[in-house]
Amino acid sequence: MDNQDRPAEMSKDPLVVFTPSGKRGRFPAGTPVLTAARRLGVDLDSVCGGRGICSKCQITPSYGEFSKHGVTVAPDALSEWNAVEDRYDRKRGLKPGRRLGCQAQILRDVVIDVPPESQVHRQVVRKAAAVRAIEMDPATRLFYVEVDAPDMHEPTGDLERVKRALRAQWEIDDIAADLPAIAGLQKTLRKGEFRITVALHKARADSVPELVAAWPGLHEAGLYGLAIDLGSTTIAAHLTDLETGEVIASSGIMNPQIRFGEDLMSRVSYSMMNPGGDAEMTRAVREALDTLTTEIAAEAGIEPGLILEAVFVCNPVMHHLLLGIDPVELGQAPFALATSSALDLPARDLGLTALPATAQVYLLPCIAGHVGADAAAVTLAEEPQKSEDLVLIVDVGTNAEIILGDKRRVLACSSPTGPAFEGAQISSGQRAAAGAIDAIRIDPETKEPRFRVIGSELWSDEPGFAEATAATGITGICGSGIIEAVAEMRMAGVLDPSGLIGSAEATGTARCIAEGRTHAYVIHDGTAEGGPLITVTQGDIRAIQLAKSALYAGARLLMDEMGVDRIDRVVLAGAFGAHISPKHAMVLGMIPDVVLDKVTSAGNAAGTGARLALCNLAARRAIEENVRLITKVETAIEPRFQEHFVAANAIPHATDSFPELSKIVPLPAVSFNAGGGEDRPRRRRRRS
C-alpha cells in the first residue's frame, strides 16, 4: 500500500513529516493521517481506532514553506474538513487549526504537528519538586472495539469475538481475561450494541494483556490509579488520571494498626504474642485502605469502579501485613523477608473490596528485611544512583528510610525513629490536617511564639488570623510543626543543649510552665474558647530527641560504611507534613552537617516513586533492577549505630554550630495535605 520502501525520489506519493518527532514517509494520496502515523511509529493516541469518535488523535497541520524539512505545504495538502469533524466540533469543540487525524487524509506534501495531549507517551511535568518529568506509559490502557454479533451457525463465545476484534482492529494477538471481567462482558456488549471500550492491563512487556474492564460504547469517564504510601502511622494516597498522569485528589488516613503498637517492632511483637494477631492487623489496614479509596474517589467525584490500578510503597512490616504474611521473621535476625520481589496481584487477592475486583495491584520490591519498598520508591523518585555528588536522602516517618550514595555506590538503611516526627507520641501532636500547627517562630528576645495552622496562610500575629482559623480551630501540632517548635525553642534559649526545658524563672517567660517535676512550653492556650492548651512538654522533647538521634545515627552509620565524614547534599522527604524545614531539621541535629543551601525538601518522595511506577512501566522495571544494586546496611545489629545514637542526643545551640543559620530567611514550609497534592502545594505569602 504505502511506498516507504521505494526511494523517495521515484515516488510521486505525498510526503508527510511529523513534528516534534521528525518522522517522515510517503503515502498514497488519501491515506488518513492516523494511518500514516501508525505506520511510521509516530506517537499519536487513539482509543476508538480511527472511527472519529474518541478525538484522541487531534493533530495540527502546518501550511507554508518549511526549509528545515524541505517541504512546501499547500493549503489543500489535507482533505477537506468532513462531516465527522464537523459533528465532533459542534458537540465537543475542536481547538482552532486542529483536525482529527483519523479523518483528515493526506493529499499533498504536509507537515503535521502532534500536540502533547495527543501523544500516548505524553510527559507530565511534576510542578512542585520538578526534578524530572513523568512519561506516561501506564500498564492499563483503553481500546474501543466493534465486535461481531453472535452467530448461531458459527458458535463462539462473546469473549472470543472480543479477542477477534482486538486482533483485527488493534493487532493485539491474544488477551487473557480476569473472571469478574468475563462475568460482566455479555451485558456490556449488548448495552453497547457490540461496540465497547475495553481496559487491558499488561503488567510486563512479555505478558499477555488482561481484560480487566469493559464499558458500552466509547468510554469517556476516564481511568484512574492510586499511588499509595502505606506508612506505619499514616497512609497517603494520590488518585491519578491514568490517561493524563494528573493527580486529581490526594488524601490521607491514620493507619489503624497503631492500636496494635505505635512502631513496627511493637506490631511484630503483637503478632508474636497473639495468635492470629497478624491477621487482625492485616484486616485493619485493608479496611483503612477501603475507607481511603472510597473517600478519595468521593473527593474527586469519580466512581471507585474506575480505579483500575493501585501501586503500593511501604516498609517491609507493612508490606507483609498488607499481603497477609505474618511479619514475625522481620522481628529477629536475620530479618528474612517472605519475598523481596516486586509483586503483581489482583486487588481482590488483597481483600481490597472498595476497588473493583479486577483492579491490579503492583507492589514495589523490598531491599531487605528492614529496608522496604518505600526506600525503593525514594530511590526511584530521587535517583541517587545517578547523582554526581554524594547525596543523603532521608525519608522521615515512623521508620526512617535513609539512603546515601552517588553514581558509584548506593547504601540504604532504615532507622526506628518512632512516630514522633509524624506528630504521634507528642502530647499535642496530630497528623497534618486542617487546624494543625505546621510552622512556628519564637522570638529570641521575648520568647513569644507565632505560628501558622494548616488551612490558613496567615501567621498568628497577623490581622485576621482569628477569623481565618475560626472554622478549623487550632487543634494540635503536626510533624513539621513539632520539628520547628523544638528547634525554635532551642534557638530562643528555652531549651538547653541536653534538651531540658527551663523554668519560667530561668527563661524569663511565663510560657514555661511547671508540669510535674519538669516544665512545658505553652504555644497556644485555647482553653478560654473551649479549645486545647497546646504545649511542648519535656516528654515531647525526649521523644523528638530519641527520634532525631535514631535518624542521625542511621545517616552516620551509612557514612561510616561509605568511608566518608562529609556529604555534599541532603534531601529531606516524608509522607506527611511533607515539607520539613531544612533549617530547623539541621538545628535539631536530625541530619549531619552540610551547607544549608544544599538541603532541599522533596515532599513525599516515596509517594512520588509510587506515582512514577503507576504512570510508567519502565519505572517499575528500573526500580526492580536498581534494588539489586543497593547495598543494605543493617542498623539493628550494628554496635556503631548505638554509639552514634547515644552521641547524637544533644541539641547544640544552632547559631553556635551553624553561624549562617541566623542570617538566613527560612525556606517555605509547605504541607501537601488537605487539598492540592504535592504537585500543587499551597504556597503561602511570605512575610517572616
Next chain:
Amino acid sequence: MDNQDRPAEMSKDPLVVFTPSGKRGRFPAGTPVLTAARRLGVDLDSVCGGRGICSKCQITPSYGEFSKHGVTVAPDALSEWNAVEDRYDRKRGLKPGRRLGCQAQILRDVVIDVPPESQVHRQVVRKAAAVRAIEMDPATRLFYVEVDAPDMHEPTGDLERVKRALRAQWEIDDIAADLPAIAGLQKTLRKGEFRITVALHKARADSVPELVAAWPGLHEAGLYGLAIDLGSTTIAAHLTDLETGEVIASSGIMNPQIRFGEDLMSRVSYSMMNPGGDAEMTRAVREALDTLTTEIAAEAGIEPGLILEAVFVCNPVMHHLLLGIDPVELGQAPFALATSSALDLPARDLGLTALPATAQVYLLPCIAGHVGADAAAVTLAEEPQKSEDLVLIVDVGTNAEIILGDKRRVLACSSPTGPAFEGAQISSGQRAAAGAIDAIRIDPETKEPRFRVIGSELWSDEPGFAEATAATGITGICGSGIIEAVAEMRMAGVLDPSGLIGSAEATGTARCIAEGRTHAYVIHDGTAEGGPLITVTQGDIRAIQLAKSALYAGARLLMDEMGVDRIDRVVLAGAFGAHISPKHAMVLGMIPDVVLDKVTSAGNAAGTGARLALCNLAARRAIEENVRLITKVETAIEPRFQEHFVAANAIPHATDSFPELSKIVPLPAVSFNAGGGEDRPRRRRRRS
C-alpha cells in the same frame, strides 16, 4: 563429564542401557544411575532430586549376557549396596533386586530396568472400559529442594531463595508464586529446616510454573485432584492420585440447583425472572461442591488441603453458573456463550472454599451455546474423530449430549431430555446410591418382577437377598433401573406401544394397580416393613417417553445432518447409574436401530474425559484443538427435531422390532456409585 559425544568404540567408560526405553550411553565410572538416566532423557522419577530420601527412582539392574543389547553385565557392574539404601530398606522396605537410582553408581557395563512405578509418565490402565491407557503428565508436580538459610548480609526473600534452589537443583528457570502460597512459605521453611517439598503447577507448556503449596521436608502424603462432572441433576467426582493416576474415591451429590428448576431452561428462566437469581444458583452449586469435596476427602481419608487441582466438565448453563456468569443469553437465540475457551483459574476465584486457596481449576472448553464442556469431555474419552466406523455417542443426563461422527467429520448436539433418566421426576426415583433398584427383570408369563439393589449382588428372588439388603433397605429406583423397568414392562406386555399401563384385568396381574384414572405397576411393596411402595406410574412412563423421544430425535437430527440413515455403532454413557443396559435402551427406543452387539456402555464418559484432562496436560491441549473441529447442530431451532420428537413417542414391542433381543443374554448392568469408581466396578455374579 560424560562421553556420549565421543564414538562409543573409543571410550572405555561403562555402557548403560535402560529398559524398556532402550536408551543407552557411556558414563564415567562412578556416575549415579539417576544422573545417567537424566542425561539420556530416560523417564525415571525423583522428587528429592537424588538425595536418597524419596525412593521414587527405584531401578532393577539385570545381570548376565544380553545379546540384544550387546552387553554382558558382571555382578559388580553397580557400586555396592550402600548405607542410604540400607537405611531406606530397613525403614520402608525395597523389593528384592531393587536399588535406588540415585545411590547405585555405574561401574561397568550394565542393563537397567525402570519399573513402571518409577516412571514419571507412567501409564494408568483404565480397567473397566479399557479403551486406552492414561499417560500421567499432570499439571502439578512435587519437587524437593534444599534452600539456603537467610543471610542478613546478603538479604533476599525466602521465596527468592526457594527460586534459586529450584534453578540450581531442578533447572527450573523461574517460578511465579500464588499469594496464599507465599504467605505460608516462611513457617514451612523453618519447620523443615530449609528442606521443603514444593508443588508447582504448570498449566501450559509455555507458562511459568506457579508455586501452589509447600510442605516441610520430603512430602509423602501425596497430591490429589478432583475430576468433576457437574450435571444439571447430579454432580459426580473422582478423587484421583496425581502421582499414580489411581482413583481413590468416587462420590456424588444432588445438584441443589434443582430447587430453582429441574432442567436447564427452567434455571435460565429463574435467572430471567428473579434479579440476583443467577448469583443464588451460583452460591448453591459452589456450596454443594464444597460439601462434595469435604465428603470425598473424608471418604478417602486424606486432608482436603492435598487436593491441588480440579477439572470440571459441564454443560454451558452449569458452566456459566459455576463461573458466576448470568446464563440468560443461553436461553434465547443465538445462544451466545460468555466464553467458549478452556479456562485456568484458582479455586478461590470460584469461591470453592473446601479446596485450598491455591488449588487450580481447569474447565474444558464449550463447543456451543447448547453443547458444552461435557460433550467435549465425551469426545476426549471416546475419540469419535479417530473412529473408522460411524459412531453415535449418547451421554444420558438431564441434558443429553449426542455426538455422531467418524474420522471424516464429527457432529454434536444436545437434547433437553429432562431429569427422568437420572431418576428425578420419577415417582419412586432416586439417585444411584445404596438401596436403589438398578436392574429389573419381569417374567413375561407371570408378570412378576425380580430386581437387584445397589449394595448387593443378589437378585431379589435369590436366597439371602433380604439379609443382604437389610442394612440399606430398598429405597427407590435409579436411572438405569427405570430404563430397565419400562423396557421390561413393555416386553412383558404390561405396557402397550403407546405407553399405556394396562389394568389388572387386561394384564392378568395384581401388580397393575389403579392410580386415579390410570394404572401403576408395583415393583416392590415394602410398606409392611415400614419401607416404601415402589411403583412405576403412568406419569413415570410419560416422563420416560418424553426423555427418550428427545434423545432419539437428537440422534436422528444428527443423522439427517450427516446424510445417513444407518449408524455403525452406539456408545451409551451417563454420569450416574452409569452403565445403561444396551438391550433395554434399544427396547425403549432411546437410540436408533443398530445391531445389539454394536451397542456398548462407556460408563461416565464425561467423567472419564475430566480424568484424562486431570492426569495429562496433552489431553487438555487435544480437546482444545478438537472442539474447533466439531460441527455443532442446534436442536432448539430446528423444525425437524420436533418432527422426530413426535414420531419417537411410541414404544414398539421389542421382540417385533429386534427379534435377536429375545435370544441374547443381557449385558451386565453395573453402577459405579457407592464405592470403587468406574475403574473398579463391582461386577456381579450373573444368573439371569
